Amino acid sequence: MLTPDWFPAISSIVKVPFLSARVHATQQAFEELGRYMLELVSSARASVVEGRSSASSAALLHNLVEANTSPEGGSKCLSDGELLSNIFSFLLAGHETSAHSLGFAISLLALHPEAQSKMYAEVRKVWPEGSGTRNFAKLRPFFSQPYTLAFFRETLRLFPAAIWLSKLVYADAVLPAQHFTVGEKGTLTPGKPFSVAVPAGSVVILDIWSLHMNPLYWGDDVEDFKPERFIDSDTYRWPRDAFLSFSAGPRACIGQRFAYTESVCILASLVDRYEVLLPENLMHKPFEEQKEKMLKWTHSITLIPTNANVRLRRRT
Numbered sequence: 001m002l003t004p005d006w007f008p009a010i011s012s013i014v015k016v017p018f019l020s021a022r023v024h025a026t027q028q029a030f031e032e033l034g035r036y037m038l039e040l041v042s043s044a045r046a047s048v049v050e051g052r053s054s055a056s057s058a059a060l061l062h063n064l065v066e067a068n069t070s071p072e073g074g075s076k077c078l079s080d081g082e083l084l085s086n087i088f089s090f091l092l093a094g095h096e097t098s099a100h101s102l103g104f105a106i107s108l109l110a111l112h113p114e115a116q117s118k119m120y121a122e123v124r125k126v127w128p129e130g131s132g133t134r135n136f137a138k139l140r141p142f143f144s145q146p147y148t149l150a151f152f153r154e155t156l157r158l159f160p161a162a163i164w165l166s167k168l169v170y171a172d173a174v175l176p177a178q179h180f181t182v183g184e185k186g187t188l189t190p191g192k193p194f195s196v197a198v199p200a201g202s203v204v205i206l207d208i209w210s211l212h213m214n215p216l217y218w219g220d221d222v223e224d225f226k227p228e229r230f231i232d233s234d235t236y237r238w239p240r241d242a243f244l245s246f247s248a249g250p251r252a253c254i255g256q257r258f259a260y261t262e263s264v265c266i267l268a269s270l271v272d273r274y275e276v277l278l279p280e281n282l283m284h285k286p287f288e289e290q291k292e293k294m295l296k297w298t299h300s301i302t303l304i305p306t307n308a309n310v311r312l313r314r315r316t
């Protein structure tokens with residue numbers, strides 16, 4: 001919620017219609033989240049003290065708590081504040097983004113059975129014994145699944161979790177820009193380059209979604225779901241600079257590789273065991289209608305799929 005820093009402190013005294021109630025609800029949610037994080041920490045601390053293995057579903061949390069209780073102490077050790085802010089980042093930055101992106105990916109699996117078949121063929125090749133083997137030594141890393149990774153990247157191109165990012169300009173800069181014209185069929189033609197002066201202290205909004213939907217970089221079929229556009233060949237290299245789902249530069253997403261690994265793993269295990277199908281009521285509808293219903297979204301901090309309802313049929 002965008003209010004000045006001092007607003008929450010005075011909001012219990014000065015009542016502003018609508019805003020005060022929102023600030024109060026946000027504060028309550030924040031406190032509840034704080035309590036939840038402390039609960040997580042105390043149960044992880046207990047398992048660290050008892051020397052229980054970290055190879056569990058909460059390994060990341062366990063490792064953070066271990067770093068907080070390191071016998072070396074001092075600057076080598078995570079302070080309590082650092083521990084909580086790391087958990088906060090992982091929960092918010094890591095959980096919501098990944099969950100929502102996977103929601104879109106699962107809807108896209110149901111909408112594109114031909115892409116789902118390609119993913120299934122790749123999964124069977126990489127995991128001939130099936131993903132349920134639990135023999136992790138036999139599970140190959142995510143980059144050996146180029147199609148599944150491309151499928152996920154294409155999902156993020158069409159539905160970036162952060163549709164825009166704002167950045168404070170640190171030093172005076174001049175940005176290169178370009179005019180373009182739109183032809184009758186919607187085709188873009190690059191026009192004259194020009195430059196824009198951006199003084200230090202300005203706030204710049206990076207419009208990620210527009211970048212991802214720009215035919216100059218992605219071609220005239222920019223609106224189509226086409227994972228192949230993320231697969232390099234001898235004559236084609238996908239445009240890295242036009243894909244900013246994880247931002248770029250020193251403050252880019254630190255969880256990017258983690259997100260790719262977990263998402264490829266989740267999609268591959270899902271498709272390995274189940275066929276992902278459209279809901280019955282959409283089965284015989286025109287594709288445009290299926291697409292419109294399945295890919296409905298709303299926007300809060302991230303882009304949220306609101307109708308990712310699919311049916312799963314166990315593969316035999």
Ligand code: HEM
Nearest residue numbers: 089093094097098101161162245246247251253254255259
């Ligand atoms: C599909 C999944 C994800 C997407 C689309 C995503 C996207 C992003 C983006 C766009 C930023 C830059 C925000 C900005 O510039 O203001 C960011 C930052 C960050 N992400 Fe992710 N993220 C994902 C998953 C994760 C995961 C799994 C983790 C942790 C395990 C994570 C941790 C972080 C952190 C800590 C930052 C802040 C980095 C900094 O400020 O230096 N993210 N993420």
